Amino acid sequence: MKNLEYQKPLKHVIVCVNERENEDCCLDVGGMELFTYLKTFVRNNGLSGRVWVTRSKCLGFYNSMGSTVVIYPEGKWFTEVKEEDYKKILEEIKI
Numbered sequence: 001m002k003n004l005e006y007q008k009p010l011k012h013v014i015v016c017v018n019e020r021e022n023e024d025c026c027l028d029v030g031g032m033e034l035f036t037y038l039k040t041f042v043r044n045n046g047l048s049g050r051v052w053v054t055r056s057k058c059l060g061f062y063n064s065m066g067s068t069v070v071i072y073p074e075g076k077w078f079t080e081v082k083e084e085d086y087k088k089i090l091e092e093i094k095i
């Protein structure tokens with residue numbers, strides 16, 4: 001087992017990009033677009049080592065309106081995230 005304490009991010013943003021056949025899911029309502037938007041923001045603002053943005057499978061919500069995001073260490077959850085909400089998510093991950 002390796003101790004990766006030195007790699008601990010200040011923020012970890014997990015974005016659902018789950019995909020299902022014949023059911024609503026975050027991939028169908030912008031999950032990948034949100035993931036790419038956040039990842040690009042982090043990279044372009046020199047935050048890559050301090051803010052991690054990770055894709056995930058279903059985070060436990062049923063979505064037909066927008067994707068699900070959770071931000072740690074605060075444990076802030078956002079569901080039904082749409083493009084007009086992206087700037088609010090950025091405010092949450094600025095350090």
Ligand code: FES
Nearest residue numbers: 016026058059061
């Ligand atoms: S499909 Fe995204 S939270 Fe379940």
